[in-house]
Amino acid sequence: MNQTNNTDVSNLLMKLYGNSDEAIFFFDRQGRVLSMNAAAEQIIDEDVFEQMMAGNTEAICKTCKGYTSSEELQTCLSCYMSDPTKDIGSFQVYFDTKGRGIIPYSASIQTIDEETGARVFMLRDLTDQYKTQEELNQKLMMKRVIKAQEDERKRLSRELHDGVAQEMLSSLVDLRVLKYMNIEDDVLQKVQQTEGSLMRLLDDIRHLSVELRPATLDDLGLEAAFRTHFKWIEKNYGLHVNFQADLQTKRYEGEIETVVYRICQESVFNALKYAEIGEVVVRLYEEEGYLHLFVADEGRGFQMEQFSPKGTGLGIYGMKERAELVDGRFRIRSELGKGTVILLKVPVGKGGDAV
C-alpha cells in the first residue's frame, strides 16, 4: 500500500462504513458494542439498539438467532462471540431483523486491533442468494422427478405389455381352442362370453400400457407414436388431429423423443380440454439442426397476462421444465377467442440418425 494514499484509504473506509449495505459492528474485548454503521442500525430493533449502546453485552443475543454449525442449522453452542480471540472468516448466522423476520446472513468476525482487542463483525444479506439457490434446487428436483416418473412409467408399461398382456393372450388362445372341442351349446356360449370379457380386459391392459408410455415411441420413434396416439384421440374423444411430420422416420436421442412426445401430448390434451374445438394442427419437422414442434388450435384461447388456469395450471409449467431438460425453447402464444399456438424448438445437433 502506498503511504501517500493513506488519507484516501481512511476516507474510503469511512464511506464504506457509512454507505455499505453490509452491517458492520465493532466490539471491544468484553463484547460491548463500540460502534455500528447505518446498515447495522437498520436491521436491529430500537430496543436492542439502546441496550447495545448502554453497553449490555447480551443485547446481541436478542436479535441473533444462532449460527449454522455442522450439527445444527441454528445453534448457540460455542457461540462466535464467546471466544474474544477467535477469528472466523465466514460463517452463516440468522438474525431477527426489524420488519423482515428471521433471515440468513453470511457473517465474519475478526480482531482488528490486538492491543485493545477490538473486533469487527460484518453481516452480508444472503436472502437473494438463498432464493436463487432454492429456485435452482427446485428446478433440479423437478427435472429429477420428471425423469423418475418417466422411468417408472416405462418400466410399468413394459411390464404390462410384455408380461401381463402376453400371459393374457396365451390364456385367450387356450380358451379359443376350447371352442373347437366337442362341447355343449350352453357351454360354448359361456366360453364365447368369457372370450369377449378377456379380450376387453386385454384391450384395457394394452391401453394402460400405451397411456403410461407407448412402446411405439421407443421402438419406432416419434412419428409412429404420434400417428397411433392421434388415431386413438380421434376415436376416443372425437378430436381430429391434422398431423404432418417431415422427419423421414428419423430417430433422436431417447430423452428428446420423450420430451417432444410429452409436450405434444399435453398440448393436444389442453386443446381438447379447454379450446372447445374439433380440430388441432400438429406439425413436426427438422430445420437447421433444430427439431420443431408446432401445435395450433383456433379455439377459445386464453389471456396470457392475467391467466387464471381452468385446470391445475401445472401443465404449462411442466412443459417448460421438460423443454429445459433437453435445452429446448418452449413458447406459447394465445389470444382470447383466436386460439393457442405452442412452439417447441429442440437442438438436435447434426440431426437424428436415419433408420
Added chain:
Amino acid sequence: MENQVDFNYQQEIERLKEKFGFDYIGIALAQSLEHRFEMKWMYVTGNLSEQYRLLKVQYGKGVAGVVFKTGKPMFVEDAEQALSGDNLFNYPIVVAEGLKSFGAIPLYKNNRVNGVMLVGSRKRLALTSEGFAQFKKVTGKEFGQSFQEEMVKNESDQ
C-alpha cells in the same frame, strides 16, 4: 344390421324420444367377435352431429363405457356442474351432442351388458331423477328382454 331382425331399435328410440320428450337418444352396442367386441354408437335420434360414427366407446370410460363396465345406470342432472371443465372431455358424446342433463341405462343380453342406452336433454336440469326413474320403469317393460330392472338391482346390491 343383420342380427336385429327381431327388434327395431331405431323405431323404438324414436318412439321413446317422443314419449318422454328427450332431445337425444343413442344406443351403443357391443360388436361381434370379428370386431373385437368393440362398442359403437349404432342407433341415434335427435343427434346434432355425425361424430358418434367416429367414436369408439372405451370400456370403462365415458358414459357408455362406465355403464357398460359397471352394469348400473348413470344419471347426471346437471352436466355443467358435475362434469365441469377438466372432466367434460372424457364424455365426448355429451360434448358433441351438447347434452346438459342425461341418463344412461345398461341393456342386457344373456345376463351380460350388451349395450347402453343414453337419453338426454339439451336444457339444464331438464331430466330430473324422478323423470329418469320413470323412464327406467317404463322402458323396463317396453324394451323387452334388453333391459330388466331386477338385473340392475342385483348388480348394484353386490
